[in-house]
Amino acid sequence: MVPVDRAVAAEVEAIVAREAFLLDTRRWADWLALYADDAIFWVPAWASDDGFTTDPDNNVSLMYMDKAGLEARVFRIESADSWATEPLPFTAHLVTSVLVTATRGAELEASAAWLVRSFARTRGATLRGGRYDYVFRRAPDGLRIARKTVYVHDDRIVGALDVYNI
Amino acid sequence: MPDTAPSEFDPTGYIDERPGVFRVHRSVFLDPALFEREMERIFGRSWIYLCHESQIRAHGAYVATTIGRQPVFVIRQADGSIKAFLNACAHRGAALTARRSGTARTITCRYHGWSYAADGRCVMIRAEEGFHGSAIERASVSLAAVPRVATYKGFVFGCLDAAVDPLDEFLGDARAFIDLMADQSEQGMEILKGESVYMMRANWKLQTENSTDGYHVATVHRSFGTALSFRDSLLGTGADDPMKKTEAARILTLDKIVSGAYTLRNGHMINWSTRGMPEAVPLHERRARLEAVHGAEKVRWMIDRGRTVTIFPNLLLNDMASTCIRIWRPIAVDLTEIETWCLAPIGESAAARRARIRKYEDFFFPASLAVPDDVAAMEGAHAGSQASAHVWNDLALGRATMIAGADEAARALGVEPLTSNPGRESETAFDGFYREWRRRLAS
Known part of the structure; x- marks a missing residue:
């Protein structure tokens, strides 16, 4: 672990909480604005019984998207034309144990544990959880997400798994 | 044909087939008794895909899957051939591996410690002498094999019915289409x-x-x-x-x-x-x-x-x-x-x-x-x-x-x-x- 200024730690905790809030309140444009233009959003798949895929160029991931991919996800949600996404489940992101794990120049890394409860009247409740690894980059008006890795611990996916419920 | 549910085990009634008409009764998706029949007559007797051979390249490499509801694992042999076994110890039935894949040249049951070679032979019974006088002897107990395993161009299939027709015959013309991928x-x-x-x-x-x-x-x-x-x-x-x-x-x-x-x-x-x-x-x-x-x-x-x-x-x-x-x-x-x-x-x-x-x-x-x-x-x-x-x-x-x-x-x-x-x-x-x-x- 690295010694981290309390103000920096608070700033990181705030943006992590803000992302959860924007997803849960479906403020998609504001959510996208948290991401740098060259951001990568990566959800590794299970590689074996002991861990997750590590090489998105040679292994299959659950998701590996640039910002255009994230925008396509939002387009799809807003189109209300996806059977799995309509009606959209209500979600509650519980993100905790946020820890800054590295700092280097304009970038810093953080990790957090997450649980998301989704509820749709068509399916009932689903609960899944895992870990987030973030890379943040400092912009003039605050932090941006340069990279987010979402480890989903559930190995059998129940219900749709999308950007809003992981 | 009347719009009433067909009787349980008369499969003819589930399909309404006449010249120019082909209808399937929706109870085929719902009937638990029919499902049991499918497990026995279809999944119990058909060739079922198990894995691709690239997943089990080395001796002892295995993949766990199911044939219908039967848990099985497919494992590469020392001579390069492929066998499959029910995923259950010959002793008292404990699942031998909870993993989806792995490598094990010797498979040891975690319950009472019986061990098997990759070819299914029992190679160790713990406290073996205590079984003397019973029917259990190391040479007589081995893992229950999936009786038929065959590969077509890397695609490995197994069948629980020893009398099934050869895989090549079953695949028939589908082989030309499998070739387009293989x-x-x-x-x-x-x-x-x-x-x-x-x-x-x-x-x-x-x-x-x-x-x-x-x-x-x-x-x-x-x-x-x-x-x-x-x-x-x-x-x-x-x-x-x-x-x-x-x-x-x-x-x-x-x-x-x-x-x-x-x-x-x-x-x-x-x-x-x-x-x-x-x-x-x-x-x-x-x-x-x-x-x-x-x-x-x-x-x-x-x-x-x-x-x-x-x-x-x-x-x-x-x-x-x-x-x-x-x-x-x-x-x-x-x-x-x-x-x-x-x-x-x-x-x-x-x-x-x-x-x-x-x-x-x-x-x-x-x-x-x-x-x-x-x-x-x-x-x-x-x-x-x-x-x-x-x-x-x-x-x-x-x-x-x-x-x-x-x-x-x-x-x-x-x-x-x-x-x-x-x-x-x-x-x-x-x-x-x-x-x-x-x-x-x-x-």
């Missing part, structure tokens, strides 16, 4: 790392139907088409790399595309459609080399046409946007576990590999832009089948254009389907699956 590299094919398992609250046959159903694509996957067209427009995709292009927008006009559907013997089903941009296919870079080996017609089938190959009862080889193997494991009459893998040619370029993986993630995973909508559709069909006022699914689309035997495209590949249809949106290929299903239930 022969994409002279170095062979490999499963890429990255697991995908998801649950569906619906009967397993809805996935068999969905896998070969071209008709749902323009509706259920419209949102896939529009979302990817939107993404393509953001990227101005393709200027630098044609493989980054997608053909997603064509989903919206499938009825205008030259395509076809076949019913093959033994319940296998094919559908295919002409690709608009063969240069977007990761395999396109190998075109000249493949033509030199396989000839222009086979490569036309490989690269210029997307295909779904549905093997009776629960295997799909899909070579449309990317290359996918999918199986669906029946858990209960209304619950199915689905697993998919990306199959790739060994030796393809890094750019082709990357493009193949991204296209696979776009469509084939439970986190993709397509599969969640399929699952929602199949769950919707299952839920709607509970409605008893109208109980027949009339598989009527394309019945007037169906012909007996091969069409020109099938003849060019050297196969003789039972029926051909010049339109992948037709529903007529399902006939062959349901006839085979009925035959096996009755046998």
Whole structure:
């Protein structure tokens, strides 16, 4: 672990909480604005019984998207034309144990544990959880997400798994 | 035929087949007694896909799966051959491995410590002398083998019925279509790392139907088409790399595309459609080399046409946007576990590999832009089948254009389907699956 200024730690905790809030309140444009233009959003798949895929160029991931991919996800949600996404489940992101794990120049890394409860009247409740690894980059008006890795611990996916419920 | 539920074990009543009509009774998705019969007569007696041989290259490498509801594992032998065993200790039945895959030249039961070699022989019984005077001797207990295991071009199948016809006979004309995926590299094919398992609250046959159903694509996957067209427009995709292009927008006009559907013997089903941009296919870079080996017609089938190959009862080889193997494991009459893998040619370029993986993630995973909508559709069909006022699914689309035997495209590949249809949106290929299903239930 690295010694981290309390103000920096608070700033990181705030943006992590803000992302959860924007997803849960479906403020998609504001959510996208948290991401740098060259951001990568990566959800590794299970590689074996002991861990997750590590090489998105040679292994299959659950998701590996640039910002255009994230925008396509939002387009799809807003189109209300996806059977799995309509009606959209209500979600509650519980993100905790946020820890800054590295700092280097304009970038810093953080990790957090997450649980998301989704509820749709068509399916009932689903609960899944895992870990987030973030890379943040400092912009003039605050932090941006340069990279987010979402480890989903559930190995059998129940219900749709999308950007809003992981 | 009356709109009443057929009697339990008379499979003829589930299908209403008359000249020009083929209807399936919706209780086939709902009846628990019928499900038990399917486990016994179909999954207990058919060849069932187990794994791809690239997953178990080394001696002792194994993969765990199921045949129907029977847990089994497939394991590579010292001599390079492949065996499969029930995943249960010969002693008191404890599951030998809880893992999906691994390597074990000696398999030790964690319950009482009996150990087995990779060939199933028991090599150690702890406190063996205590069994003296009983029927248990090391030489007489071994793992229960899956009686038949056979491989076709890397695809490993097993059957619980020792008397089953040879795998080659069962696959029949489907082999020509499997070849179109298996022969994409002279170095062979490999499963890429990255697991995908998801649950569906619906009967397993809805996935068999969905896998070969071209008709749902323009509706259920419209949102896939529009979302990817939107993404393509953001990227101005393709200027630098044609493989980054997608053909997603064509989903919206499938009825205008030259395509076809076949019913093959033994319940296998094919559908295919002409690709608009063969240069977007990761395999396109190998075109000249493949033509030199396989000839222009086979490569036309490989690269210029997307295909779904549905093997009776629960295997799909899909070579449309990317290359996918999918199986669906029946858990209960209304619950199915689905697993998919990306199959790739060994030796393809890094750019082709990357493009193949991204296209696979776009469509084939439970986190993709397509599969969640399929699952929602199949769950919707299952839920709607509970409605008893109208109980027949009339598989009527394309019945007037169906012909007996091969069409020109099938003849060019050297196969003789039972029926051909010049339109992948037709529903007529399902006939062959349901006839085979009925035959096996009755046998």
